[in-house]
Structure formats: C-alpha cells, structure tokens
Amino acid sequence: MRWTRSTIAAAAIALSVVLFFAINIVSDTWFSAARLDLTEAGLYTVSEGTKNTLRTAPEPVTIRLFFSEKLSVKYAAIRAYGARVRDLLRQYESISNGKLKLEIIDPEPLTEQEDLAVAQGVTGAPTPAGEKIYFGLVGTNQASGREVIPFFLEDREKYLEFDVTNLIYKLIREKKPTIGIVSNLPFDTGAGGMAAAMQGRSRSFMIYEQIRESFDAQFLEQDFDRIPDKIDVVMIAHPKPLNDKTQYAIDQFIMRGGRALVFLDPWSEIAQVSADPAGAPLEGSTESSALSIEKLMNSWGVSIDPAHVIGVRDRAQRVSFGGDVTDYVAWAAFNALDMDRKDLVTGELTDLNLGTFGAIRHLKGATTTLTPLLQTTQDTMEIELAKVKGSPNPDELLRDFAKSGVRYTVAARIQGPIKSAFVVPPPPTLPADGSLAKPLPPQLKETKGPANIILVADSDLFNDSFWAQVQELEGQRVPVAVADNHILVLNSIENLTGSSDLISLRSRGTSNRPFTVVNNIRRRAEQQFLREEQALQQKLAATQTRLAELEGRRTAAAKPGATKPSELLTPEQETEIEKFRAELADTRSALRSVQHKLRRDIDRLGTWLAAINTLLVPLMLAGSVLLLAFLRRRKPKPTGTAAQ
CATH class of the missing domain: 1.10.287 (Helix Hairpins)
Known part of the structure; x- marks a missing residue:
C-alpha cells in the first residue's frame, strides 16, 4: 500500500478518534475519582478529618448509594450531582483500606431495589411523569446500626463531605457524648412554647435538632444541686438567674475538669419571640442573662455589661424598615476577618449572624487567660438597651452612630486555673417529702487542671431565621445554611468533648463570597x-x-358668590x-x-x-x-x- 498525504491524514484522524475514546474509557475506569480542585477553600478535596475517620474505623461499614441512574437522564443537574457523590464515595472506599464497602443501586420503578430504598428510609422526588427519582445514602454497621441521608439536596452540595463523613462517624463511634443543657430558651418547642407543643404546632430550633443528631442532649432543670457524672459538657444558654445552689453545682463541675459552653445575652430577642398574635413574649422568658451566673463569671475573670449592646456599623445587617432597606447596626454579619483563624472552633468559619449582642471583658486580676474567638471591627458603638427594645429605629441608630474606635470581644475561650466561686458550699435544700438530702461530694477549691470554657455574648444566633432557610421535604425539615451559626455551636461542643475530626469538615461548607467593595x-x-x-x-x-x-x-x-x-x-x-x-x-x-x-x-x-x-x-x-x-x-x- 502506498502512503500518500491523503491516506496519512485519514489514518491520523482515525487514530486520533480511537485514542480519544481509549483515553476516555481508561480515565473513566481508573481515574473517575480524581479531580483538580482549584477552589480557594479546597471544597472538593477530601479533608484530613475524613481520612482519619475512615482509617481509624474500628469496624467495617457498608454504605449503599440509591441513585436513579436511568430516570435522571432528563435532569442534568441531578445527574451531575449524582456523579459527584458517586466519585466521592469511591474516594472514601479507596482511602478506608477495605473498612468501607460501597454498593451502588439503581432503584428502578416497581422493582425490589425500589422497595429496598423505601424500606431503608430513602425518599423519592416525584417527576412530572409520575415516577420517582431516588438519590439517598444508607449506612449500616455490624451492630445493626443504621444512618440515612434520605435525599441529597442540591442546596446542601457544599456540605456534601460533612454529611457523608458524619453519617459514617455516627456508625463507628462507641457512644454519643452527653450534653447537659441549662437554658430558659424554648429549644425543643420553638417560638410557640409549651402551648404550641400541646396543639401540635411546635417547631424546635434547628441547631437543637442538629445537637440531638450528634450528641445525647439532656435538659437539666435550672434548679439542681449537682451535675451527673455522665455529662461530658454543660451548655448554658441564656438561663434565668440561677440560685447559689445551682451555680455551685456548675462551679464544682468545672472544678472536676468539666467543660462548659456558655451563651449569655444582655438582650435576647429570641427569648421574646412568640407565636402569640399580639406579640406577647413567652411566659417566664428572660430578657437578659448577662448577670444570670454572676458569681461564676467573677470566678472565671470575665463580665458582660447588662446595660448595653454593641453596634457595628461596617458589619450591619440589611433590614427592611419603613418600606426601604437600611443597615441595622445592632445586628451584625461577621466574616472570616473577625474570627480567630488559629482556633479549631473558628479557624475555618466564614460567616456568623448575631443580633443585639454584648461584649466580653476580662476582669483585672483574673487568674485565667482570655483568647478572643470573635471580635468586632473598630467601627463600633455601645447602644443603650432602651434603643433596641420594642420597635427600634434602624435609621435613627445609624444617624446617631458615633464611632468608638474600640474592638470588642463577642466570643472567647477562657482557660487556666480557676478558684471556686464559693468559700463554703451553700446550705442544702431539703427534699419536699422531708427525707434527708443526699450528701454532696467534698468541695473542690480550685480546678484540677486548666479550665476550658467557651463564652459567647449572644443567644440570638440560635434563631433559625438568623442563619438558615428551612425547607420541608416529605415531612422532614431541612436547613439550608446562609451562615455558620450552627457550625460554631457544633464545633464548640466537638472541641470541648475532645473530638476534632469533624470540625474541619463542617467548616468547609459555606463558600459565600460577599461583595466587599460594593458593600x-x-x-x-x-x-x-x-x-x-x-x-x-x-x-x-x-x-x-x-x-x-x-x-x-x-x-x-371663600365669600358667598366669589369665584376668582x-x-x-x-x-x-x-x-x-x-x-x-x-x-x-x-x-x-x-x-x-x-x-x-x-x-x-x-x-x-x-x-x-x-x-x-x-x-x-x-x-x-x-x-x-x-x-x-x-x-x-x-x-x-x-x-x-x-x-x-
């Protein structure tokens, strides 16, 4: 055969086509999980926390991806997201060294696979043709434990790695850490309180729901003389003023090496939220908790001014007022520049939305060290409570704003030796039945080791409307985060319980890039x-x-008869x-x-x-x-x- 220029060109084209398909087949088979991540936050790179979770798993875990491969052909967005989930799970399987078994199932209509998906708790999204697309994940362990992601919502794609790794983490951990909650906020009933709960209208706070998913959350009444030994971390969130007996119980918990996450607020708007048509606050609600544990705060070497909230002009949230949109300086939208980038709790957070918050001050002569986790800018002003109560006027606050030049601390880590807030234990309260009170353990006068307390001068960050858009899916409430409020709370608890693998994952979620120059x-x-x-x-x-x-x-x-x-x-x-x-x-x-x-x-x-x-x-x-x-x-x- 004579090779002419024409035959050489034709052969080259044919070889190029063959090579093109060969490269695609090989790459799809061998390199389907490989990716080049060019995002600033590395959103598509498996984190070290995930790798550590997978490699240290004490027992094998099976995960089943139910994805309607054939039915999703007409829906490009779901199909692309499905490919990303499948690729990520294959990466997980490769990293786990055989401890993770992956099964991919296409639950076609009217098949045993569809019945299995429904039985396992996977939710189907209906199509216009009347069929259902399944796109969920089920994980099981050898102890019959099961965790489910009913449906991968596109709005939560930025939290994909955390959602999947969190599912695996729940299956391999020995037990959930126990969190004791001391609070006067309606965490479990929402704005309607007990009245709404009795009528079946209650909607618990989404942060509380997420705490319950990851931890064993137990409420402690706001009147107790001891904290049970099974409590790993006590979360004090805007309590009513606690009596000496209760403060002493918390004091001794800290002395024994217990950890505390504390939210105190000079003016809590969330405590005033009510389902009452007249807008009346919940019965028994607490306006301010700045002095609710004053003795403990003094022993920790910190204080919160109960008479003022902090306004931050260059972090003000935009609100509707008088038919217009304006800055409300008493509500702040903090960004990464305001947070401690070295601390595991706040190191990767990007956005926090707070409202009518206070400032934490370190008392002179304190034995503790105070490390700010969240600070304002210098474009600040102390605002009297009267100006934010009732119906505040955002335009007036902005017009009267006088820059102080002071950078206030809003959240901080308190560490170091602490002496007991009590010289002697308070007298015991006799039981109502007249029996003898159970004796308390001997008093500890100081901490056995360095204390570890996280204090936040706000409680409104728990409000769903401050950080999430809550969607309903098949009767389930799913939060789509617009800020990292939930991550701050969950990271803090994880950190105080000694687990940090999930912290880097949670913090990879929000990739909101504000228009700083425009703002x-x-x-x-x-x-x-x-x-x-x-x-x-x-x-x-x-x-x-x-x-x-x-x-x-x-x-x-006008005169009679006048016309001009x-x-x-x-x-x-x-x-x-x-x-x-x-x-x-x-x-x-x-x-x-x-x-x-x-x-x-x-x-x-x-x-x-x-x-x-x-x-x-x-x-x-x-x-x-x-x-x-x-x-x-x-x-x-x-x-x-x-x-x-």
Missing part, C-alpha cells in the same frame, strides 16, 4: 447622603404642611402659595437626585465589571493572536546555501 461603597454613600436626605425629607414635609394650610385657608376664606382666587386670598397669600409650590417641586427634584447618588458609584462599578467581563478576555485573545502573527512575520527566513 463598602454603599455604606460610604449612605453615610454621606443620609443626613442630606433626611433634611430634604423634613423640608418636604414642612412645605407640604404649609401649602396645605394655605390651601385650607383659601377654602375657609383673588376674591378668596390676598395677592401676598397667592404669591406665597406659588412660592411654596415651586419650592415643593425643587425639593422633590433634589430628593430624587440624592437618592440617585446613593446608587451612582455602585452602578458605575457594575458597568466597569460588565465591560471587563465582556471585553477584556476577547481583547486579550485577539492581542495574543496579533502578537504571535507579528513575531512570526519578524522571524528571519532561512537563507539558502550555495550549490556545491
């Missing part, structure tokens, strides 16, 4: 024009009032009316101009970004092509050699 431009514009806008609004109102008065006077001054304006008012009054009408038109025009200026810089930035995104890349490509063409033309042609 700064908007805030500067609002600060610059807010006073001018307010002055024009006042002038506009005064002009309208004066004009209405003159128009009313014209009517009142000159017969109703004096020429001076008519001139004044015309003057006020012109002034009213000028004021409205000026007000529109001010409101336009509020958007001008942001719109200008948007125009530039659009131009860059639209034109820059094509211009760069065109420039590269022209440059290459220019260089090729400048390349000297080879000179021929003289014939021999």
Whole structure:
C-alpha cells in the first residue's frame, strides 16, 4: 500500500478518534475519582478529618448509594450531582483500606431495589411523569446500626463531605457524648412554647435538632444541686438567674475538669419571640442573662455589661424598615476577618449572624487567660438597651452612630486555673417529702487542671431565621445554611468533648463570597447622603404642611358668590402659595437626585465589571493572536546555501 498525504491524514484522524475514546474509557475506569480542585477553600478535596475517620474505623461499614441512574437522564443537574457523590464515595472506599464497602443501586420503578430504598428510609422526588427519582445514602454497621441521608439536596452540595463523613462517624463511634443543657430558651418547642407543643404546632430550633443528631442532649432543670457524672459538657444558654445552689453545682463541675459552653445575652430577642398574635413574649422568658451566673463569671475573670449592646456599623445587617432597606447596626454579619483563624472552633468559619449582642471583658486580676474567638471591627458603638427594645429605629441608630474606635470581644475561650466561686458550699435544700438530702461530694477549691470554657455574648444566633432557610421535604425539615451559626455551636461542643475530626469538615461548607467593595461603597454613600436626605425629607414635609394650610385657608376664606382666587386670598397669600409650590417641586427634584447618588458609584462599578467581563478576555485573545502573527512575520527566513 502506498502512503500518500491523503491516506496519512485519514489514518491520523482515525487514530486520533480511537485514542480519544481509549483515553476516555481508561480515565473513566481508573481515574473517575480524581479531580483538580482549584477552589480557594479546597471544597472538593477530601479533608484530613475524613481520612482519619475512615482509617481509624474500628469496624467495617457498608454504605449503599440509591441513585436513579436511568430516570435522571432528563435532569442534568441531578445527574451531575449524582456523579459527584458517586466519585466521592469511591474516594472514601479507596482511602478506608477495605473498612468501607460501597454498593451502588439503581432503584428502578416497581422493582425490589425500589422497595429496598423505601424500606431503608430513602425518599423519592416525584417527576412530572409520575415516577420517582431516588438519590439517598444508607449506612449500616455490624451492630445493626443504621444512618440515612434520605435525599441529597442540591442546596446542601457544599456540605456534601460533612454529611457523608458524619453519617459514617455516627456508625463507628462507641457512644454519643452527653450534653447537659441549662437554658430558659424554648429549644425543643420553638417560638410557640409549651402551648404550641400541646396543639401540635411546635417547631424546635434547628441547631437543637442538629445537637440531638450528634450528641445525647439532656435538659437539666435550672434548679439542681449537682451535675451527673455522665455529662461530658454543660451548655448554658441564656438561663434565668440561677440560685447559689445551682451555680455551685456548675462551679464544682468545672472544678472536676468539666467543660462548659456558655451563651449569655444582655438582650435576647429570641427569648421574646412568640407565636402569640399580639406579640406577647413567652411566659417566664428572660430578657437578659448577662448577670444570670454572676458569681461564676467573677470566678472565671470575665463580665458582660447588662446595660448595653454593641453596634457595628461596617458589619450591619440589611433590614427592611419603613418600606426601604437600611443597615441595622445592632445586628451584625461577621466574616472570616473577625474570627480567630488559629482556633479549631473558628479557624475555618466564614460567616456568623448575631443580633443585639454584648461584649466580653476580662476582669483585672483574673487568674485565667482570655483568647478572643470573635471580635468586632473598630467601627463600633455601645447602644443603650432602651434603643433596641420594642420597635427600634434602624435609621435613627445609624444617624446617631458615633464611632468608638474600640474592638470588642463577642466570643472567647477562657482557660487556666480557676478558684471556686464559693468559700463554703451553700446550705442544702431539703427534699419536699422531708427525707434527708443526699450528701454532696467534698468541695473542690480550685480546678484540677486548666479550665476550658467557651463564652459567647449572644443567644440570638440560635434563631433559625438568623442563619438558615428551612425547607420541608416529605415531612422532614431541612436547613439550608446562609451562615455558620450552627457550625460554631457544633464545633464548640466537638472541641470541648475532645473530638476534632469533624470540625474541619463542617467548616468547609459555606463558600459565600460577599461583595466587599460594593458593600463598602454603599455604606460610604449612605453615610454621606443620609443626613442630606433626611433634611430634604423634613423640608418636604414642612412645605407640604404649609401649602396645605394655605390651601385650607383659601377654602375657609371663600365669600358667598366669589369665584376668582383673588376674591378668596390676598395677592401676598397667592404669591406665597406659588412660592411654596415651586419650592415643593425643587425639593422633590433634589430628593430624587440624592437618592440617585446613593446608587451612582455602585452602578458605575457594575458597568466597569460588565465591560471587563465582556471585553477584556476577547481583547486579550485577539492581542495574543496579533502578537504571535507579528513575531512570526519578524522571524528571519532561512537563507539558502550555495550549490556545491
């Protein structure tokens, strides 16, 4: 066979096609789990926490992925997400060194596989054709334990690794750590309290639900003389003022080496939330808990001002007020720059939403060390409680804001030796039946080792509306996080119980990237024009009032038979009316101009970004092509050699 240029070209094309398919088949078989992760936070790279969990599993675990492979062909988003889940699970299986067995099942309609999926607790999402797409995960261990992810929601894709690793972790751990909760917040009933629970309308806080999933959560009444030995961590969340007997019990728990997670609040909005149509707070609710454990706080060497909350102007949340959207400085949206990046609890958090929170101060002469975990910026101001109670005015708070230049601590870790808050134990309370009280253990005067306490000067972070959008799926409530409030709480408990493998996973979830430049431009514009806008609004109102008065006077001054304006008012009054009408038109025009200026810089930035995104890349490509063409033309042609 003679090889011509045509046959060589045809053969090259054929070989290229064969090579293309061969590479795809080999890569799909051998490298399907491989990926190049270019995200800043490494969202698609298996974390060390996951690797450690899989490699140290004490027993084999079987996980079954139920995914409707054939039915999902028409739904590109679900199919792509399914491929990612499948690839991730194969990575897990490879990392586990044989301790994780993966089964992938396609539950086609009216098959035994579909019956198995339903029996295992996997939820099907109905399609327009009346069929159901299954996309869930079931994990089992040798002790008949079972954990289920009923359906992989696309909104939770950023939490995929945590959800899967958490399922495996629950199957391999020996027992759940026990958390004792001391609180006056309606964690288990939600805003409606017991009245709503009795009517079947209760909705527990989602953070409490997540605590229950990962830990053995037990409520401790707010009146006790000892904390049971089985409690690993005590969580004190906005309690009512505790008596000496109860504070002594917590004191001795800390002396014995117990760990505490504490949330105290100078003004708790979540405690005032009620399902009552009139808006009345829950019966027995606590407005402030800043002084609820004052003796303990003194022994820990810290305090929270009960008379003020902290306003942070450059972290203010945007709220609707008076038909407009404005900054509410008493609610803050903190970002990664405000958090301790070295601490395991906050090291990978990106967003925290808090409301009417306080400031933690380290007392002079304290034996403890205080390490801030969350701090404000310096654009702060102390706000009296009266200004945030009832119906606060965000515009007024913003207008009267006076920068203090102080950076306040909102959350902190308290460590070091602590002496007991009590010189002698408080007298015991006799049982109601007249029997003798069970004797308390001998008092410990100081901690056996360094204490470890995490204190947060806020309780509103538990409010679902502050951090999540709660969706209903087949009767189950699923939170879609917009901030890391839940992660802060869960990380803190994990850290205090001594487990840190899940912390790095939880913190990989939120990848929200705020428009920092746009937000700064908007805030500067609002600060610059807010006073001018307010002055024009006042002038506009005064002009309208004066004009209405003159128009009313014209009517009142009307004479019988009078038909002309000159017969109703004096020429001076008519001139004044015309003057006020012109002034009213000028004021409205000026007000529109001010409101336009509020958007001008942001719109200008948007125009530039659009131009860059639209034109820059094509211009760069065109420039590269022209440059290459220019260089090729400048390349000297080879000179021929003289014939021999």
